[in-house]
Amino acid sequence: MKGKILVDIATTLLRARLRQTIVAAVGVTFGVAMFVTLLGFMNGLNDMLDGLITNRTAHVRLYNEIEPNPAQPVALAAEHRGAYHFINSVKPVNGRKEIYSVAKVIEAVTADPDVLGYAPKITAPVIITDGPVELTGMMYGVDVDAELQLYRFADYVVAGNPRDVKIVPNSVILGKPLAEKLFVNIGDVVSIATAQGEQFPLKVVGLYQSGLADLDRTLCYASLATVQKLLGQNASYITDLNIKLHDINKAPGKAAWYASLFRVTAEDIQTANAQFETGSSVRSLISYAVGITLLIVAGFGIYNILNMMIYEKMDAIAILKATGFSGSDVKSIFLLISITIGIAGCVGGLVAGLLLSWGIDNLPFETAALPTITTFPVSYNPAYYAIAMAFSIVTTYAAGWLPARKASRVDPVVIIRGK
């Protein structure tokens, strides 16, 4: 009953100043729309860029780092114990690149419940020749099925069927810019030489584009068996195990665990790609800052308009008080006005933001670097909408609070006498 009359008065005052009310609400609409669009866009971009990395990067990579023995002979000599050892030009002996006793490692990985899957890989530097052109490249021997399943291999094969590399003997998938440099296409044969000097003809069955141009210029994929044959190694020759976990956050712990368990080097994704994390969080931070600034500016708009309204409605406030409305009633009326502007603006802003996001989502965005992306990436995470809503209502409440308090303190005697 009491609330209803206050709502009634608030709406009448709002309607009497419809134009200003709309201007104030549009301010909030703008702020909210920008907030959700900006965050959606920024985070869509973040997710896409993160995806570039996380889709293809192992959560934990096991490999055999070639490094000098940390225990050098001089350290073993009793007479030099306690002395400081200067050793120049330490060299590692034996360039064994493969993982030691890979079968045991695979056994442990398969049994680990935290592991989603793993993809074995062989890395080998090669020289690719086609006629007079000679290019250095990187040959990856992969288990195509595992790559397809865990690392979205198919997303990046822009021509040809990725499975052919397994089915067709002595076949290879080349990076697209590499194939262009070599003037070869699917069906052509390129000659590949290993560091040991062996030369093999391989048939091109696909073209690959990762989005990282430097990588694509040097990269060839072949099956594990093909590369093992190329290097003259047996079936247990594996240089990398790329493990994908159920929970990416467990990667550092897992890496440490595997490193302690086997004679392998283990690198987790967080260590390998620390800079991407930073980039993402800075971009989010900037978009939050801009969005919140816009909402605060909208808050000042409401503050101004309410102040003006209160100034104009001094007489009305004095009458209300003289006829029995208390200070808190008057305060409620003006807070209601402010919240109404806030909610109306917010709802409009959420709709406008959604439409704007949708518009951006449909803008064509084609770049050679990102073969799978055709439009701008936009995130529709409901959390941004919830944050915008909560924040805009808090802002309008805060913006209305001071003027409302001022209105509640109007002394009717001063106003009536002043007439």
Next chain:
Amino acid sequence: MSIPVLQANNISKQFHDPVTIDVLKGVSFTINRGEFVSLVGRSGCGKSTLLYVLSTMDTDYSGDVVIDGRSMRGLSEVQLAAVRNKKIGFVFQFHYLLNDFSVLKNVMLPGLKLGEYSDREVRERAMYKLDILGMADKAAKRASQLSGGEKQRVAIARALINDPLIIMGDEPTGNLDKRNADAVFEIFSGLMRDFQQTLLIVTHDQDFARRSGRIIEMGEGQVVV
């Protein structure tokens, strides 16, 4: 048998701006139920000031105001607002209607605030009060569209909506021509006659004062007669 409605007990008030002046110096009187009282006195003697104190809008005074047997000293702001709402009807010199609302809504607002009647009842009561003042046909108009005399009648209807114990007016006819002023006077005396309405009206109109039931004359912050 006279029932006291409003008692002023030794009310004093000072203004400190820019120098301290005693505006009210121990004003005391009692107004009984059904009395039509005119408060007169030369300009600047403190009539308006007294009226604001009696109407509970001004709380910065010494002495005591007793309305309907209850002291106004020490009541909270919300309690005083409730007293104004239920027991006092106020009519100002400059009509003071809410221009954004219709005539009917203006009259209804204090009734809705009181909350003792349903919306429909308040509406019916407001129409009845407007009818008493001959303004029923203007109920749907916006307050800003009325003439000065019409506004003042609506303001009186608003003052009546909660059947107040007392109606207070600060020069309610001061801004009206002779004919409208007479009409307002007739309304007031009609209310007194027909409904035993108690009235306390500040006026400079000698004729108005003479025709009311009782005159309280003030001079320099004190009651003279």
